[in-house]
Amino acid sequence: MSSVMRSTSPVVRLAALLALGLGCASAPTRPSVQTALLAQDTVVVSQGLTDAALRFEARVAGPSGGVVERAEYELVSDGQVMKQGAAKLGTPLAGAGGADVSFQERAAYVQGPEDLARLSAQGGTVLLALRGFLVVRQGDKEEKLPFAASRAVRVPRLPTVVVEELDGARYSAEEVQLNLRLGIRNPNPFPLKLSGLTWKVAVAGKALDSGTLAEADSVDASATGVYPVEVAVTKDSWGPEVKALISRGILPYGVTGELTGPLMRVPYSLSGEVKLNVSR
The missing domain is CATH 2.60.40.1820 (Immunoglobulin-like)
Known part of the structure; x- marks a missing residue:
């Protein structure tokens, strides 16, 4: 009884391995840019005895073609919400480098004469903040980036x-x-x-x-x-x-x-x- 020995040449085996490798490999893809808040800050533009003007500044990264449409926010004083609002931005995104956005709001940061007298008596500082969401639109999709940035200011003092x-x-x-x-x-x-x-x-x-x-x-x-x-x-x-x-x-x-x-x-x-x- 005789058996037939089948062999495959080295060239054929290499071709098969290459074919197998090519069939499993996927074409390299370009990494997408994620929407992200790179930096944020609240700046006190001006302060009075009862009100203050705050400016929120941020840098937002996101895919080109996206737009930071608006900001939905609250102005907060010592943990109390003093004012709510929305600001139109319309800032186009420019990729991973980010785009600068900002808006400004003025509101009372004391709740009344008694609150003013209390703050004046206690001294120290009061924490003012802008917080909320930056609304980013990409085509028909909408994404909300939460933000919150505060700044301590000297309490108002009665004359x-x-x-x-x-x-x-x-x-x-x-x-x-x-x-x-x-x-x-x-x-x-x-x-x-x-x-x-x-x-x-x-x-x-x-x-x-x-x-x-x-x-x-x-x-x-x-x-x-x-x-x-x-x-x-x-x-x-x-x-x-x-x-x-x-x-x-x-x-x-x-x-x-x-x-x-x-x-x-x-x-x-x-x-x-x-x-x-x-x-x-």
Whole structure:
């Protein structure tokens, strides 16, 4: 009994291996660019006693042909949502290098007069943030990239009302002119908007005159606004005993009122004595 030995030449075997390899291999594919948020930041553009303007800046990577259509966001202060909104962007994507997008929003960051007083008393900083989604469109597909970036700012501080200067000019035994300069001290690194400063002056317990100053005015950052008040102490304004009062050479006085502005009410009460000068 004989058997037939079948052999395959080396050339045939190599061709078969090559054919097998070529059949299993796939053509190399170009890696696709994933949509991603490469960088993000919140910038404080401006700050006031009760509101602030924030700008969100980001760099977004994504496939060419995609567009960052809009931002859907919340402005948050100390964990509380103060405002919601949407901003149209329309920024085309440019691949892995990324494209810059930004939008800006202004909103109140305190919730009312009580909140403002609380923040002023506690001091420190308050955390402001913009958070939400960047909406990216690729053809008919929409993708949302979450974002959140915050910035700590110094808490707003209530102003104080002080007597900057006071003198009493004695024109006669029965007439004194009080020259009072009320100061509004702004301790904040931004201008302070005012609605008005009411005042009422009393001398030796008797009310003499009243009025309103600084209406729709403002005080510069870290500065003091000074407002003059003039009051006459005479028989007509104070009473028939004014001569005896003036003869003492010293007048006790009191000034009361309220400083108001956006979400701000600051009552004040100041008192003291003024030494009388002789007017020439």
